[in-house]
Amino acid sequence: MIKPEIVSILQNKIKRITMNDSTNILVGPITLPVNLDGETVTFKWYSWLKATEEDLFPSEAQEATAALISRLSSLNLAAGQQSSVLVYGDFEGSDEALIRMHSICHTGDIFGSKRCDCGFQLHQSMKMIVDNGSGALFYLANHEGRGIGLFSKAMAYILQEEGYDTVEANLELGFADDVRNYEDAISVLQHLRQKPVTLITNNPKKMDALKTAGMNTVKRVPLWGDVSSFNEKYLRTKVARSGHLEVVKDTDFLENIKIV
Numbered sequence: 001m002i003k004p005e006i007v008s009i010l011q012n013k014i015k016r017i018t019m020n021d022s023t024n025i026l027v028g029p030i031t032l033p034v035n036l037d038g039e040t041v042t043f044k045w046y047s048w049l050k051a052t053e054e055d056l057f058p059s060e061a062q063e064a065t066a067a068l069i070s071r072l073s074s075l076n077l078a079a080g081q082q083s084s085v086l087v088y089g090d091f092e093g094s095d096e097a098l099i100r101m102h103s104i105c106h107t108g109d110i111f112g113s114k115r116c117d118c119g120f121q122l123h124q125s126m127k128m129i130v131d132n133g134s135g136a137l138f139y140l141a142n143h144e145g146r147g148i149g150l151f152s153k154a155m156a157y158i159l160q161e162e163g164y165d166t167v168e169a170n171l172e173l174g175f176a177d178d179v180r181n182y183e184d185a186i187s188v189l190q191h192l193r194q195k196p197v198t199l200i201t202n203n204p205k206k207m208d209a210l211k212t213a214g215m216n217t218v219k220r221v222p223l224w225g226d227v228s229s230f231n232e233k234y235l236r237t238k239v240a241r242s243g244h245l246e247v248v249k250d251t252d253f254l255e256n257i258k259i260v
């Protein structure tokens with residue numbers, strides 16, 4: 001039995017986001033001071049859980065929060081991945097808000113791998129959001145390896161060491177090049193902000209996903225960097241095969257960046 005005082009602490013921080021055929025349960029905001037290049041910057045952190053079982057967060061029940069809490073310890077949530085959003089500034093009301101839909105990259109974001117540009121993009125986009133004064137970083141934890149999962153990404157890396165490019169490696173393993181879905185994140189975004197957003201990305205598919213969902217995405221800010229001999233082929237493949245947009249049209253952007 002969950003104590004009433006525990007329910008009353010949590011219930012104002014839990015919101016239901018109803019989608020067409022499922023529900024996302026959003027928890028937050030939670031104050032999150034972050035060390036960003038030596039400065040303490042305070043974000044508001046939220047996480048969400050897709051409620052696939054109807055009784056997880058019953059809409060009619062008065063004690064929906066209690067019902068949810070009482071199920072938590074048996075759900076084995078650590079075995080799955082829950083996504084996050086870090087919100088900065090007056091995200092709901094500001095005229096100009098920058099957002100980043102960042103797909104998890106265990107190797108790049110956590111270990112600092114130089115085989116991709118993910119760690120750089122994660123860090124840089126947080127700084128861009130703070131410099132802008134308002135925005136949100138969505139950290140999409142079910143997107144590892146463009147949706148193929150960490151174990152499969154390890155296999156894809158082995159194929160890449162034998163000369164296959166990123167796209168070929170995914171295809172040879174029986175996946176599409178990119179199997180990511182942004183619906184859950186967009187539902188959370190729409191819950192947090194209705195006004196137009198500017199998306200930090202080089203990937204037009206992310207812009208399309210937001211526009212298709214009816215989100216008013218007015219602008220795009222590109223984000224290339226941390227180019228080295230380790231990730232040069234990966235970055236070239238993004239432009240040549242995955243449709244990523246270069247910084248300057250008709251220019252081979254990598255030739256303008258010193259390879260270290």
Ligand SMILES: Nc1nc2c(ncn2[C@@H]2O[C@H](COP(=O)(O)OP(=O)(O)OP(=O)(O)O)[C@@H](O)[C@H]2O)c(=O)[nH]1
Nearest residue numbers: 102103104105116143144145146156166201202203
């Ligand atoms: N399959 C596969 N996935 C990779 C590889 N290197 C990085 N990734 C994944 O690629 C994704 C990159 O995510 P993002 O940086 O958000 O997306 P993006 O499509 O590059 O678009 P933008 O960075 O927004 O321009 C992450 O899920 C990484 O785990 C790789 O060699 N193979």
